[in-house]
Amino acid sequence: MLIVETIRMSLNSIQANLFRALLTMLGIIIGVAAVITMVALGTGAQRAIDAQMAALGDDILSIQSSSRFSRGVTHDSQTLTTDDAKALAIEPVHLSDVVPEIGGRLQVKYGNKNFNLSVVGTTPNYPLVHGFKLAHGEFLSAAEEASRTRAVVLGSEIPEMMEVDAAALIGQTLQIRSISFEIIGIYESKGGSGWRNPDDDLYIPLSTSQFRVTGNEFVGTISARVSDSSTIPLAMLEIERVLRREHGILPGKDNDFSIMNRKQFAESRAEATQVFKYLLAGIAGVSLVVGGIGIMNIMLVTVTERTREIGVRKALGATRGNILLQFLVESTILCLLGGLLGLALGASVSALLAKYAGWQTVVTSSSAMIAFGFSAAVGMVFGIWPAKRAAALDPIEALRYD
Amino acid sequence: MASILLQSPVLKPRSVIRLEGLQRRYQMGAQFIDALHCVDLEIQKNEYVAIMGQSGSGKSTLMNIIGCLDHPTAGEYWLHDERVSRMNDKQLARTRNMAIGFVFQTFNLLPRMTAFANVEVPLIYSGLNRKERLGRTNIALETVGLKDRMQHRPSELSGGQRQRVAIARALVTNPSILLADEPTGNLDSATGLEIMGLFDKLHSLGNTLIVVTHEQHIADHAQRTVRLSDGDVIEDTRL
Ligand SMILES: Nc1ncnc2c1ncn2[C@@H]1O[C@H](COP(=O)(O)OP(=O)(O)O)[C@@H](O)[C@H]1O
Ligand SMILES: [Mg+2]
Numbered sequence: 200m201l202i203v204e205t206i207r208m209s210l211n212s213i214q215a216n217l218f219r220a221l222l223t224m225l226g227i228i229i230g231v232a233a234v235i236t237m238v239a240l241g242t243g244a245q246r247a248i249d250a251q252m253a254a255l256g257d258d259i260l261s262i263q264s265s266s267r268f269s270r271g272v273t274h275d276s277q278t279l280t281t282d283d284a285k286a287l288a289i290e291p292v293h294l295s296d297v298v299p300e301i302g303g304r305l306q307v308k309y310g311n312k313n314f315n316l317s318v319v320g321t322t323p324n325y326p327l328v329h330g331f332k333l334a335h336g337e338f339l340s341a342a343e344e345a346s347r348t349r350a351v352v353l354g355s356e357i358p359e360m361m362e363v364d365a366a367a368l369i370g371q372t373l374q375i376r377s378i379s380f381e382i383i384g385i386y387e388s389k390g391g392s393g394w395r396n397p398d399d400d401l402y403i404p405l406s407t408s409q410f411r412v413t414g415n416e417f418v419g420t421i422s423a424r425v426s427d428s429s430t431i432p433l434a435m436l437e438i439e440r441v442l443r444r445e446h447g448i449l450p451g452k453d454n455d456f457s458i459m460n461r462k463q464f465a466e467s468r469a470e471a472t473q474v475f476k477y478l479l480a481g482i483a484g485v486s487l488v489v490g491g492i493g494i495m496n497i498m499l500v501t502v503t504e505r506t507r508e509i510g511v512r513k514a515l516g517a518t519r520g521n522i523l524l525q526f527l528v529e530s531t532i533l534c535l536l537g538g539l540l541g542l543a544l545g546a547s548v549s550a551l552l553a554k555y556a557g558w559q560t561v562v563t564s565s566s567a568m569i570a571f572g573f574s575a576a577v578g579m580v581f582g583i584w585p586a587k588r589a590a591a592l593d594p595i596e597a598l599r600y601d
Numbered sequence: 602m603a604s605i606l607l608q609s610p611v612l613k614p615r616s617v618i619r620l621e622g623l624q625r626r627y628q629m630g631a632q633f634i635d636a637l638h639c640v641d642l643e644i645q646k647n648e649y650v651a652i653m654g655q656s657g658s659g660k661s662t663l664m665n666i667i668g669c670l671d672h673p674t675a676g677e678y679w680l681h682d683e684r685v686s687r688m689n690d691k692q693l694a695r696t697r698n699m700a701i702g703f704v705f706q707t708f709n710l711l712p713r714m715t716a717f718a719n720v721e722v723p724l725i726y727s728g729l730n731r732k733e734r735l736g737r738t739n740i741a742l743e744t745v746g747l748k749d750r751m752q753h754r755p756s757e758l759s760g761g762q763r764q765r766v767a768i769a770r771a772l773v774t775n776p777s778i779l780l781a782d783e784p785t786g787n788l789d790s791a792t793g794l795e796i797m798g799l800f801d802k803l804h805s806l807g808n809t810l811i812v813v814t815h816e817q818h819i820a821d822h823a824q825r826t827v828r829l830s831d832g833d834v835i836e837d838t839r840l
Contacts, residue, residue, distance in 0.1 A: 201725065201726075201728065204725045211713065211714075212713070215713045507709070508711055510709075511709045511710075511711060512722065512726075513670075513694070513697070514668070514670055514697060514703055514709070515697065515698065515722050515723045515726060515770070516694050516695065516697045516698020516699070516723050516726035516727065516774075517694060517726050518690055518691050518694040518695075518726075519690050519694075520691075521694075521726060594670045594671075594697075595665050595670045595671040598670065598705075598709065
């Protein structure tokens with residue numbers, strides 16, 4: 200009953216000084232918007248990694264050359280070769296597919312357009328192991344691998360980049376480092392995955408890449424699929440044994456390669472993202488508290504300005520509790536309105552970031568609720584002191600105040 | 602009215618207000634000022650009392666204490682046989698709300714609210730529901746003859762009309778005592794007479810009235826005149 204009147208009273212007094220109310224709320228608006236946006240960014244990044252993890256499967260091991268350390272200098276050298284891949288494909292019993300690849304950013308020319316794109320040289324089983332599907336044309340074949348054919352399969356976003364219809368590209372040629380390649384196929388979109396987008400890449404036979412582009416036997420990464428995910432440790436031991444032998448590493452010396460379970464890697468990244476998300480939310484939360492201090496400041500001014508009103512209300516029968524409630528409700532409503540506006544602002548900023556900066560953002564209802572609840576709490580906590588001061592005013596002193 | 606009198610077979614009429622040895626002392630640095638020195642006063646139901654005296658004689662101080670807005674530094678104040686000094690914040694608020702209607706010289710209306718909303722304020726603190734408030738507010742505004750102006754804000758009203766709103770606000774809870782501290786002080790004499798006419802009407806309706814004034818023709822409306830000087834009652838005359 201009285202609370203309804205109190206809320207109406209507060210809304211009236213906010214409405215009577217709308218511009219100032221808006222300025223008062225600014226801190227909360229920005230604070231809530233910051234929390235919403237930060238959490239949206241964090242959640243977006245996390246979703247991306249989750250999707251990536253789901254796509255990876257836990258049965259793929261990734262082998263890379265590791266930097267060697269000798270005579271006090273790190274040598275960032277390539278150590279993996281096509282022969283290593285062949286040995287791994289034949290020997291270990293726990294591996295089903297072995298895919299070597301070598302990649303780098305190269306100049307790509309189509310018509311009179313120039314691009315700098317990542318070109319991956321790899322074997323025909325690459326799409327199978329990495330889960331690529333074809334949208335147009337054909338995959339790279341074993342015959343093309345064997346004959347170092349100058350054929351290329353494009354990631355799904357390349358046609359758009361070149362501003363050509365995808366289907367029309369099949370059979371056309373493009374130049375990689377001024378060497379002509381025939382476009383034989385275009386993949387379906389695999390979806391962005393944060394640090395590298397496979398849809399932006401070009402895929403050519405490994406043999407072609409080594410013969411015509413890099414000019415040596417080295418490969419960058421060897422992906423190996425484990426036949427049964429329960430045998431991952433055994434598979435890793437097998438890989439280690441084969442590669443140490445191939446590389447002639449003496450007992451007691453360090454490996455010149457590293458084996459990584461990509462899912463584990465992604466999981467640790469997800470954890471880091473989580474921490475990052477809370478850190479961002481924490482920083483944004485601090486701005487919310489600063490906003491609360493702004494509210495307190497203005498409420499103190501308001502109480503001073505309205506001393507006479509408080510005196511009149513007390514003379515008419517308001518208890519300390521009535522006055523306390525009035526100012527507490529007012530600061531809480533200010534904060535809630537600020538929270539609502541901040542929510543709208545944060546959601547808009549998140550949407551804009553997603554649209555124009557290409558960052559994945561997800562505004563969850565839980566982050567909205569938390570930000571909203573928090574701003575209500577800020578209103579109450581920071582409103583209590585001004586409200587107490589108002590309630591404690593002596594009626595006759597307040598009436599005399601000018 | 603008559604029935605209440607019949608029910609209480611007390612010979613002496615019960616005082617609505619009884620002040621005993623009331624003192625209100627202000628400290629100004631090392632100096633003490635007694636705004637009220639030692640005031641004894643009893644006011645009966647349905648009395649119409651004018652309080653007179655020169656400026657600074659303690660009239661407002663006395664009214665504020667009677668209105669439960671201020672506390673005496675010594676002495677005792679009995680309101681309806683209850684000791685005001687023993688009341689807590691809630692009881693004081695309830696007393697100001699229900700038992701006392703206060704009319705100020707400077708009106709003290711809330712500027713952002715309409716006349717209607719101003720008059721309604723005490724009823725909100727009484728805890729009445731919307732419908733009851735609507736009825737009572739309308740009656741109070743009708744009593745002061747301002748029903749047609751009830752949606753106006755104070756700034757859109759003349760001084761006399763503002764004071765009528767303030768009187769309606771003081772009346773609206775049906776208090777047993779109506780206090781007015783120089784209610785015509787900020788009004789021209791014609792408007793002042795109108796307001797005094799309103800007080801006469803309220804008195805005839807059975808209200809207990811205490812009006813502070815330093816104009817004799819205003820005091821002439823009352824049946825009893827209490828004169829203050831330097832914080833003491835120096836004269837108490839009944840017609
Ligand atoms: N808050 C105060 N502090 C100090 N002195 C005061 C205060 N209020 C009133 N006084 C003094 O008390 C005396 C009586 O004041 P007041 O009751 O307002 O007189 P009146 O209403 O009769 O003009 C005056 O001398 C005045 O200066
Ligand atoms: Mg005075």
